[in-house]
Amino acid sequence: MKVFIADHGSDIVDYLKQIVEDLGYVAVGCTDSKVIKEILSRDIFDLVILDWNIRAADGSSLLEWMNKTLPTRPPVIMMANRSAKRDITDALNSGADDYITKPESRNVIAARVNALLRGNAVGGAFDTEVTYGAYKMNRLEQSVTIHGQTVILTAKEFELAEMFFKNKDRTLSRHYIMQTIWRTTATLATRTLDMHISRVRAKLALRPENGFRIFTVFGYGYRLESAQ
Incomplete structure (x- = not known):
């Protein structure tokens, strides 16, 4: 999963990125409100950690922009040096999914990030088996059962x-997939992506x-579509 961190302080961005990466997620950070909009417009994130007092803007206006502009707005944790109940209420009423008052401990931030990412995922984060239609995925065995037939996949598949x-x-x-699965966006690695998607499509009889x-969106990426 991929987390975007927008804060006016580069030291805070680095601190939050480390927390997110230690949890095993991909983290992208930014301190410029204009660049923030560019990144959010072109890439996909599973969670946004947003500073209330971002430079040249404010968190509530950026959240409003996300609600109006992004096709699917990811969950948002608002962070600020404010603890007044009215400020917290304003942030939540603006659409924020959670609110953290600075400064906060690493453990608390990690727990709040995990809670929102688990809540945004289909199926529990620690479920051994998850079912999607005719497909039953076993996370321990890294296998998929389709109509009673078990298919063994490689770790990446x-x-x-x-x-x-x-x-x-x-x-x-493609950028999101490469960063999430391979932790890279290297051009040469895109052949690896295409090969793996081809194998997953064939092995799972998608x-x-x-x-x-799996539908190819030419020039952009891929989409798994429900066919029923």
């Missing part, structure tokens, strides 16, 4: 398949008769 099912009917950019298909 399983991670890729699970990411698509969690984000079904959502277009994922065809309309099985309820899902």
